[in-house]
Amino acid sequence: xxxxxxxxRYLIKTRGQQVTLSCSPISGHRSVSWxxxxxxxxxxxxxxxxxxxQRNKGxxxxxxxxxxxxxxxxxxxxxxxxxxxxxLYLCASxxxxxxxxxxxxxxxxxxxxxx
Amino acid sequence: xxxxxxxxxxxxVPEGAIVSLNCTYSNxxxxxxxxxxxxxxxxxxxLMYTYSSGNKEDGRFTxxxxxxxxxxxxxxxxxxxxxxxxxxxxxARMDSSYKLIFGSGTRLLVRP
Numbered sequence: 086x087x088x089x090x091x092x093x094r095y096l097i098k099t100r101g102q103q104v105t106l107s108c109s110p111i112s113g114h115r116s117v118s119w120x121x122x123x124x125x126x127x128x129x130x131x132x133x134x135x136x137x138x139q140r141n142k143g144x145x146x147x148x149x150x151x152x153x154x155x156x157x158x159x160x161x162x163x164x165x166x167x168x169x170x171x172x173l174y175l176c177a178s179x180x181x182x183x184x185x186x187x188x189x190x191x192x193x194x195x196x197x198x199x200x
Numbered sequence: 201x202x203x204x205x206x207x208x209x210x211x212x213v214p215e216g217a218i219v220s221l222n223c224t225y226s227n228x229x230x231x232x233x234x235x236x237x238x239x240x241x242x243x244x245x246x247l248m249y250t251y252s253s254g255n256k257e258d259g260r261f262t263x264x265x266x267x268x269x270x271x272x273x274x275x276x277x278x279x280x281x282x283x284x285x286x287x288x289x290x291x292a293r294m295d296s297s298y299k300l301i302f303g304s305g306t307r308l309l310v311r312p
Contacts, residue, residue, distance in 0.1 A: 089243075118298050128244075128288065128302040141299055175243055179298060187232050187297035188249040193242060 087112065089178050089192035097198045103164040106195045110157050110178030117159040118189060119151060122173040131174075134159055135181060166199045173197075203227050206289055206303025214311050219276040223289035223303045226270065230291040233265050234300070235274045238286045247287075248274065279310045 090109045119131040130143040134153035151161040173194045180186030206223045236244035248263035250256045264273040290300040
């Protein structure tokens with residue numbers, strides 16, 4: 086089975102711009118979670134989608150948003166970029182605990198640099 | 201206080217040594233426990249996952265969970281230089297298994 090894929094892998098943006106990141110989960114997985122990883126804060130949960138619905142959101146400002154499509158692919162968007170948004174953005178997919186699989190598998194990440 | 205505490209290391213061991221990595225947590229609602237390995241500039245790779253107390257073995261890796269002490273461990277036998285990476289523990293509540301809370305990660309260096 087193909088793993089979780091994320092595009093693009095690298096991105097350089099300027100403060101004030103917006104960005105959209107894409108994630109394709111493992112085939113059959115319907116839960117997609119997004120995380121931000123920085124040297125100072127480590128890995129932090131952004132939000133999760135299941136069947137096109139956001140079930141939970143982490144402690145991030147409203148500039149961070151996402152969506153999920155009917156084929157389970159997911160996108161996250163960050164508007165009005167700030168320097169502090171520079172990070173590795175990771176997507177993870179799972180079957181979902183209620184459906185026999187709670188373990189999450191991560192993609193390679195998108196490294197975003199804001200200048 | 202963080203919900204999940206993990207010694208950042210670095211931990212340096214000779215090749216062939218047994219490595220012990222540990223995490224403690226404060227939230228007794230955590231029921232799912234995972235260990236990930238992350239190489240520099242890569243995504244985390246799932247190594248072990250369990251929801252019960254006790255030991256789970258997979259090849260050179262053994263995951264141990266002690267819910268009464270709120271303590272989890274990962275043991276690596278016959279460590280190899282290729283095991284050099286950052287190891288992250290992660291855990292989740294039963295009602296939100298998709299929301300992983302991570303430790304800060306332990307850097308491991310296995311010397312040839």
